[in-house]
Amino acid sequence: MSPNTRTYLIQGLLFVLTLVTTTLAGAEWMFGNLFVFVEKPMGWAQFWQGLHFSLPFLFILTVHEFGHYFTAKAHQVGVTLPYYIPIWFGITQSIGTMGAFIRITTLVRSRKKFFDIGIAGPLAGFVAALFVLWYGFTHLPPPEHIFTIHPEYERYGISYPQFVYENATGNLRLGDNILFWFFKTYVADPALVPHPNEIIHYPYLFAGYLALFFTSLNLIPIGQLDGGHILYGLLGKKRFDLIAPTLFVIFATYAGLGLFRPEEFGVPNDEDFFTLMAYLFFYIYFLYICLRRISENARTALMLSLMVVVVQFALVFLRPEWEGYPGFLPFIFILGRILGIYHPETEENEPLGKTRILLGCLALLVFVLCFSPKPFVII
Numbered sequence: 001m002s003p004n005t006r007t008y009l010i011q012g013l014l015f016v017l018t019l020v021t022t023t024l025a026g027a028e029w030m031f032g033n034l035f036v037f038v039e040k041p042m043g044w045a046q047f048w049q050g051l052h053f054s055l056p057f058l059f060i061l062t063v064h065e066f067g068h069y070f071t072a073k074a075h076q077v078g079v080t081l082p083y084y085i086p087i088w089f090g091i092t093q094s095i096g097t098m099g100a101f102i103r104i105t106t107l108v109r110s111r112k113k114f115f116d117i118g119i120a121g122p123l124a125g126f127v128a129a130l131f132v133l134w135y136g137f138t139h140l141p142p143p144e145h146i147f148t149i150h151p152e153y154e155r156y157g158i159s160y161p162q163f164v165y166e167n168a169t170g171n172l173r174l175g176d177n178i179l180f181w182f183f184k185t186y187v188a189d190p191a192l193v194p195h196p197n198e199i200i201h202y203p204y205l206f207a208g209y210l211a212l213f214f215t216s217l218n219l220i221p222i223g224q225l226d227g228g229h230i231l232y233g234l235l236g237k238k239r240f241d242l243i244a245p246t247l248f249v250i251f252a253t254y255a256g257l258g259l260f261r262p263e264e265f266g267v268p269n270d271e272d273f274f275t276l277m278a279y280l281f282f283y284i285y286f287l288y289i290c291l292r293r294i295s296e297n298a299r300t301a302l303m304l305s306l307m308v309v310v311v312q313f314a315l316v317f318l319r320p321e322w323e324g325y326p327g328f329l330p331f332i333f334i335l336g337r338i339l340g341i342y343h344p345e346t347e348e349n350e351p352l353g354k355t356r357i358l359l360g361c362l363a364l365l366v367f368v369l370c371f372s373p374k375p376f377v378i379i
Helices: 003-031 044-049 051-074 111-138 143-149 151-159 178-187 196-201 203-218 226-235 237-255 270-294 298-318 326-339 354-370
Strands: 083-086 097-101 172-174 376-378
Touching (some): 003 044, 003 051, 003 196, 044 051, 143 151, 196 203, 203 354, 226 237, 237 298
């Protein structure tokens, strides 16, 4: 078997496995149940229903990756077909995948090529997500559909939100972004839009929302994310190396905002005080390892970490109602320690033309439309 054939078989197998795992995951979100390790596990009937999530979700993901692929091919840059990453826990809910990636196998020597390859994926995926969201919001089932998922709600009728959420906890709510809010408000029939706590059970809405969420993450202009390629193409190495770490520090500051508050340290006994101090020390160390690669000097990372904590304390002291989103902290770790904050330099650094600059502005607009400050909230 030739190496190319083996690679194609691996890529095909990963795609099939990802289709299976996203279908499993989609069914679990749709019906609020699991396939294993529960008293009444779901079966084949529910599994096939999960295709209503997996097919649109993988459609968006595939369009995104092939946007990169075909643009790289057009620039005669060596690139592989997508590698899909299946993941399914079984014991808890997941989305069935950690995404997909393509490998660039030759050196990209031009800012323009990096820009074109970087921007093609999120713009193509964004268009696909618009189609899925439009379909989902214009083909909503009647309000009574929720009773097939929560039969215990039926005794309250369509006024169930007044009763079932009064003392309920642990509900996952999707945080609005501008585009999702627009579809809910101006595209969908208001009488059919599900309660925010129940949108996760509507596969096309959930798939579209996840697509917007991952598009916004990809467009963050840091490192070798798609947004990093775009910003590097627009500004070049020198200015990118100033802006990207600055944005990274701001992102980290927002994520941990409100984790620690000055008043919490006025605890009545020493044991609680030292416990809080231990947590604070661990948090500063976490920031340090995330920020370590900003500079070759370790002291710079330490000073930045302390500065972030001081700014966070000052902000919550002045505006106690301000809170960040700690759910971004794992992504900050991935950026700081794995993906990197900076961008590799290219040999050809010619400025971009007006068309590409306008596309870069469009990518910024897409980021603003897709980004949610608090994408997933448990209430």
